[in-house]
Amino acid sequence: MLNASLSEMSAALESRKISSVELTQLFLGRIAKLNGELNAFITADAPRALKDAAAADARRATGQSGPLLGIPVAHKDIFCTEGIRTTCGSKMLADFVSPYDAHVISRFGAAGAVLLGKTNMDEFAMGSSNESSYFGAVKNPWRRSAVPGGSSGGSAAAVAARMAPAATGTDTGGSIRQPASFTGVCGVKPTYGVVSRYGMIAFASSLDQGGPMGKGAADLAALLNVMAGFDARDSTSLDRPPEDYARDLERPVAGLRIGLPREYFGDGVDADVAARVQDAIRWFEGQGAKTVEITLPNTKLAVPVYYVLAPAEASSNLSRFDGVRYGHRAAEYADLYEMYCKSRAEGFGAEVKRRILVGTYVLSHGYYDAYYLQAQKIRRLIAGDFSDAFAQCDVIMGPVAPTTAYEAGAMSGDPVKMYLGDIFTIPASLAGLPGMSIPCGFDSKGLPVGLQAIGNYFSEARLLNVAHQYQKATDWHIRVPDAFPL
Ligand code: GLN
Secondary structure, X not given: OOOOOHHHHHHHHHOOOOOHHXXXXXXXXXXXXXXXXXXXXXXXXXXXXXXHHHHHHHHHHOOOOOOOOOOEEEEEOOEOOEOOEOOOOOHHHOOOEEOXXXXXXXXXXXXXXXXXXXXXXXHHHOOOOOOOOOOOOOOEOOEOOEOOOOOOHHHHHHHHOXXXXXXXXXXXXXXXXXXXXXXXXXXXXXXXXXXXOOOEOOOOOOOOEEEEEEOOHHHHXXXXXXXXXXXXXXXXXXXXXXXXXXXXXXXXXOOOEEEEXXXXXXXXXXXXXXXXXXXXXXXXXXXXOEEEEEOOOOHHHHHHHHHHHHHHHHHHHHHHOOOOOOOOOOOOOOOHHHHHHHHHXXXXXXXXXXXXXXXXXXXXXXXXXXXXXXXXXXXXXXXXXXXXXXOOXXXXXXXXXXXXXXXXXXXXXXHHHHHHOOOOOHHHHXXXXXXXXXXXXXXXOOOEEEEEEEEOOOOHHHHHHHHHHHHHHOOHHHOOOOOOOO
């Protein structure tokens, strides 16, 4: 069961081969055994999980069913959960218990999913390696000296080590896709506005988007069916008719037009990564897909633009953490001003402070026009590159990241070097487009490689279809790290 798909788990629950309590115990056992080593969970609340599981079993006993009824799901610790602390990977919120559930959490609750625990993450989702968490770094199950990616590295590692059947993540500039790629799991960042941000702690609001992480695309479709949908409490939530994200899973890929951006296959990409991505693309060609070379000419500007806009929004969003209403408050202070200063100085880690400083600077009088406004204009050009490209193709493919997982500490002393690793995920984020990471093999060190597929707005079902067809022919997504046999 630990390596089963969600539909296999659901069938086993439905036929009473296993109860939700037993299934949950299986994963709790795995967490108890492995979390000390991997640090994927910040909070694993066994009594709460077992209570959810018993409730799901009771619902099933009354004749209810549903694809996620009784299935354990782990949640990135950025989603507010009533009754269990929500830390966002920060000392600032180390003891914070939200008085309400995020929209995503309520949707999983209504579907009868079991809340397995809260996963580790870079502090306030700022990072690409999970090393900025106040709760310690997460280890990559494929190689414990390597990072799992970030910021949703805890969710990624939890799924990769089969400590959870599936998990949620959030992606502002790549935080679902890149850790999925580094750990050999599957993850989708939906079109901006598809998943409500209500109760999802804000980093950069015009970019933040929640999405599912799991073993395969069919699982992601079932999860997205629960997560997506209009929510009046998020002003950027899109009011569209509900969709079944699994509807196209079985569609053949013959005739699919795959755009290959010249900028995504250049010098900076590791040879192993390029080779595995090319192998996957060749598989699609073998199925009758057509490839076409495209260009996304403003790609090189995406990283600088993002690292102006995201910190600008973060500096504003994080001003709410002032030690007054909730979160960390310094123990000693002379006056209100000193309380603000000391609470924030103590509560935030180095990367968060760096972003607040950069963000405040680029928004300041005299620099706003030179940096922030300029970045907004280029963001528009980047979105325009994609709309031109989608005139020629249905889906864009390339690597998720230029490298596979790197060694812990390799980038942490040089933030700009780490930022440059986001080059292939940030453009779709700036444009608000859906993107996913699909496991497509391993490098010579045995580390997973992810194929990125980017689609036009609202093409999640098509992306999942493309991934599912590939996964019917390959087994990369169901391989388990040697160090953690089932
Ligand atoms: N690595 C990027 C950053 O540090 C993206 C993070 C994210 O998507 N949350 O901002």
